[in-house]
Amino acid sequence: xxxxxxxxxxxxxxxxxxxxxxxxxxxxxxxxxxxxxxxxxxxxxxxxxxxxxxxxxxxxxxxxxxxxxxxxxxxxxxxxxxxxxxxxxxxxxxxxxxx
Amino acid sequence: xxxxxxxxxxxxxxxxxxxxxxxxxxxxxxxxxxxxxxxxxxxxxxxxxxxxxxxxxxxxxxxxxxxxxxxxxxxxxxxxxxxxxxxxxxxxxxxxxxxxxxxxxxxxxxxxxxxxxxxxx
Amino acid sequence: xxxxxxxxxxxxxxxxxxxxxxxxxxxxxxxxxxxxxxxxxxxxxxxxxxxxxxxxxxxxxxxxxxxxxxxxxxxxxxxxxxxxx
Numbered sequence: 123x124x125x126x127x128x129x130x131x132x133x134x135x136x137x138x139x140x141x142x143x144x145x146x147x148x149x150x151x152x153x154x155x156x157x158x159x160x161x162x163x164x165x166x167x168x169x170x171x172x173x174x175x176x177x178x179x180x181x182x183x184x185x186x187x188x189x190x191x192x193x194x195x196x197x198x199x200x201x202x203x204x205x206x207x208x209x210x211x212x213x214x215x216x217x218x219x220x221x
Numbered sequence: 222x223x224x225x226x227x228x229x230x231x232x233x234x235x236x237x238x239x240x241x242x243x244x245x246x247x248x249x250x251x252x253x254x255x256x257x258x259x260x261x262x263x264x265x266x267x268x269x270x271x272x273x274x275x276x277x278x279x280x281x282x283x284x285x286x287x288x289x290x291x292x293x294x295x296x297x298x299x300x301x302x303x304x305x306x307x308x309x310x311x312x313x314x315x316x317x318x319x320x321x322x323x324x325x326x327x328x329x330x331x332x333x334x335x336x337x338x339x340x341x342x
Numbered sequence: 343x344x345x346x347x348x349x350x351x352x353x354x355x356x357x358x359x360x361x362x363x364x365x366x367x368x369x370x371x372x373x374x375x376x377x378x379x380x381x382x383x384x385x386x387x388x389x390x391x392x393x394x395x396x397x398x399x400x401x402x403x404x405x406x407x408x409x410x411x412x413x414x415x416x417x418x419x420x421x422x423x424x425x426x427x
Binding site: 138142145148149155156158161167171175178179190193194197198201202204205212216 | 349360373375377379380386390391393398402403418422
């Protein structure tokens with residue numbers, strides 16, 4: 123990695139620390155996914171965990187200096203709300219079917 | 222040797238991590254699904270914007286130091302990813318809030334429900 | 343550097359086990375499908391950390407979009423709750 127640039131190493135350490143903290147907050151959102159009492163609670167936990175993980179993936183791509191692995195975060199940001207919309211549509215249709 | 226770019230990246234990263242911390246903490250502490258949605262969608266989106274802004278500043282700064290096209294690819298793709306996130310997150314939050322209202326989850330501590338009996342809630 | 347890598351591996355393994363046990367033990371099948379979505383997200387992060395971007399992208403596309411939609415379609419056709427034998 124780029125150790126030859128002067129003044130660059132504290133910023134790299136700060137980005138590593140940012141990545142660790144983001145993974146810890148993703149674990150906190152995972153607790154809500156596990157213990158959530160209703161289905162929308164779990165969906166909210168999954169949504170927050172997806173957003174935090176996208177941020178962590180982008181930070182790790184900047185640390186590793188790999189431009190190709192930002193695209194995984196892009197795919198997740200684009201596709202994560204398909205599951206959310208499907209589950210919300212299922213809940214509404216189920217309630218309307220019961221009435 | 223701390224320069225202006227260091228300070229900018231550190232401030233953006235600190236703001237992003239702080240708002241992500243508030244979002245995940247509120248996701249654990251709040252009492253019902255609507256307030257959890259409020260914390261878990263808005264705060265994490267805002268924190269992700271500032272974290273990605275720190276990454277974009279870092280990559281542009283490295284590109285100014287050594288002109289390598291990888292840094293431009295990283296910054297442009299990060300901006301595209303956060304724009305997709307900005308499009309997708311409020312849509313999903315709105316759909317989940319409507320579904321939770323539809324299946325009968327009441328807000329915590331609510332005494333008056335003005336949407337009771339409305340046709341298209 | 344190797345210390346940080348080990349730390350990431352420990353966190354990801356712990357989260358994988360937690361989401362898998364949650365998806366097995368939940369009685370509501372829709373909640374189990376959501377837990378499998380979280381499992382797929384963490385597995386994609388594992389492939390990402392191990393620097394296999396093509397596998398991680400396939401896992402992201404299949405796990406986030408396709409699998410949850412298929413599970414919700416199957417649950418819509420049958421039943422929401424787990425049936426006792």
